[in-house]
Amino acid sequence: MKRTTLDLWVGIFVTAGVLALFVLALKVGNASNISVSDGYRVVAEFDNIGGLKVRAPVKSAGVVVGRVEGIALDTRSFRANVTMRIDKHYPFPKDSSASILTAGLLGEQYIGMDGGGDEQNLQDGDRIKLTQSAIVLEKVIGQFLYGKAAENVSGGTDKK
Amino acid sequence: MINALANGIRLIGHRTIEAVWRLGAATRFMGLVLARSAMAFRRFQLTLDEIHFAGVLSLIIIIVSGLFVGLVLGLQGYETLKRYGSAEAVGTLVALALVRELGPVVAALLFASRAGSAMTAEIGIMKSTEQLSAMEMMAVDPFARVISPMFWGGFISMPLLAAIFSVMGIFGGYLITVVIIGVDSGAFWSQMQASVDLRDDILNGVIKSVVFGAAVTAIALFEGYDAPPTAEGVSRAVTRTVVTSALAVLALDFVLTAFMFTGV
Numbered sequence: 001m002k003r004t005t006l007d008l009w010v011g012i013f014v015t016a017g018v019l020a021l022f023v024l025a026l027k028v029g030n031a032s033n034i035s036v037s038d039g040y041r042v043v044a045e046f047d048n049i050g051g052l053k054v055r056a057p058v059k060s061a062g063v064v065v066g067r068v069e070g071i072a073l074d075t076r077s078f079r080a081n082v083t084m085r086i087d088k089h090y091p092f093p094k095d096s097s098a099s100i101l102t103a104g105l106l107g108e109q110y111i112g113m114d115g116g117g118d119e120q121n122l123q124d125g126d127r128i129k130l131t132q133s134a135i136v137l138e139k140v141i142g143q144f145l146y147g148k149a150a151e152n153v154s155g156g157t158d159k160k
Numbered sequence: 161m162i163n164a165l166a167n168g169i170r171l172i173g174h175r176t177i178e179a180v181w182r183l184g185a186a187t188r189f190m191g192l193v194l195a196r197s198a199m200a201f202r203r204f205q206l207t208l209d210e211i212h213f214a215g216v217l218s219l220i221i222i223i224v225s226g227l228f229v230g231l232v233l234g235l236q237g238y239e240t241l242k243r244y245g246s247a248e249a250v251g252t253l254v255a256l257a258l259v260r261e262l263g264p265v266v267a268a269l270l271f272a273s274r275a276g277s278a279m280t281a282e283i284g285i286m287k288s289t290e291q292l293s294a295m296e297m298m299a300v301d302p303f304a305r306v307i308s309p310m311f312w313g314g315f316i317s318m319p320l321l322a323a324i325f326s327v328m329g330i331f332g333g334y335l336i337t338v339v340i341i342g343v344d345s346g347a348f349w350s351q352m353q354a355s356v357d358l359r360d361d362i363l364n365g366v367i368k369s370v371v372f373g374a375a376v377t378a379i380a381l382f383e384g385y386d387a388p389p390t391a392e393g394v395s396r397a398v399t400r401t402v403v404t405s406a407l408a409v410l411a412l413d414f415v416l417t418a419f420m421f422t423g424v
Contacts, residue, residue: 006209016219
């Protein structure tokens with residue numbers, strides 16, 4: 001094969017390969033989504049985080065505003081400390097609340113932020129006081145069963 | 161009785177020593193290839209030739225098999241996900257499967273059988289017809305002139321081939337599920353984009369393909385260089401290249417996956 005044709009083909013191949021990588025990055029991956037490299041950090045304390053993972057999204061009204069950066073257990077209170085980084089374009093009032101929610105029936109867990117009414121906004125390193133833990137299915141079923149049992153007992157005594 | 165036992169143990173020892181010796185030889189061989197690779201970059205035309213041979217000529221098989229793997233994944237994924245009422249997640253399934261595993265692994269297996277075997281045969285025949293010795297006689301270093309460019313050609317081609325394979329596979333999945341079956345196109349892409357991560361999935365897939373490319377090319381070149389200089393020896397070496405590369409790719413894939421996709 002002639003030198004120039006060979007070079008042309010190698011050029012086409014390399015261009016196609018690099019293009020494929022770009023397609024993977026931009027069209028398939030989420031490189032175009034926001035990456036929260038600069039934002040402020042807030043910590044929320046939860047009784048139970050369920051299946052929350054690092055890098056899980058933080059959403060407010062369904063909009064992704066940040067990511068979970070770290071999860072640690074406080075060994076004095078035995079509660080979970082969840083560190084979140086929130087985009088600096090989204091300021092939240094100081095009395096905002098955070099709850100752990102699930103996307104769909106089998107979906108991943110994320111943190112939902114509900115804005116409060118405070119005049120001041122959350123600053124870097126602040127703690128969110130109002131939190132709602134993840135729903136643990138076993139506990140819900142347990143409560144339901146206890147409730148049923150109690151109902152039956154009281155129902156039984158009524159009949160006597 | 162005791163003699164037979166001793167012979168058995170001796171055999172194990174012999175095999176072990178041989179394996180370690182070969183591993184050492186392969187390591188020294190790779191060291192030489194890397195140390196003498198200056199020419200492969202100074203006379204880049206040599207490497208370009210190898211990219212043409214290993215990459216461009218593998219394009220057809222990579223594109224066609226990528227397309228078919230995507231078609232099958234889309235079809236199977238759709239049939240299964242339909243039962244759970246989440247047929248839109250088929251985009252996620254196809255993209256994750258291809259980018260994380262199938263793209264690098266299947267492309268590496270195809271690359272080993274298409275380009276790796278040819279590299280082994282070329283080096284083995286050059287050695288058995290004493291072309292390599294002739295080069296040395298003429299004060300041309302066969303490592304710098306022949307083997308290093310081959311290594312870098314394979315090393316550069318493999319990640320590009322894997323990326324093309326993945327893209328073709330995703331295109332195949334799109335074709336079968338969106339165009340033919342009629343899954344919603346917006347949901348297909350948005351669910352895919354929501355769950356495929358640039359660093360965790362795509363970058364790790366690229367790292368895998370780079371590792372596989374280096375491993376397959378290194379195995380092919382060493383088997384060729386190490387082949388006994390006979391027709392039978394070369395043919396055995398080609399077979400060994402394909403078998404060893406396939407095993408190495410699958411084993412490395414397990415190790416890399418264990419490091420990349422487990423834990424927090």
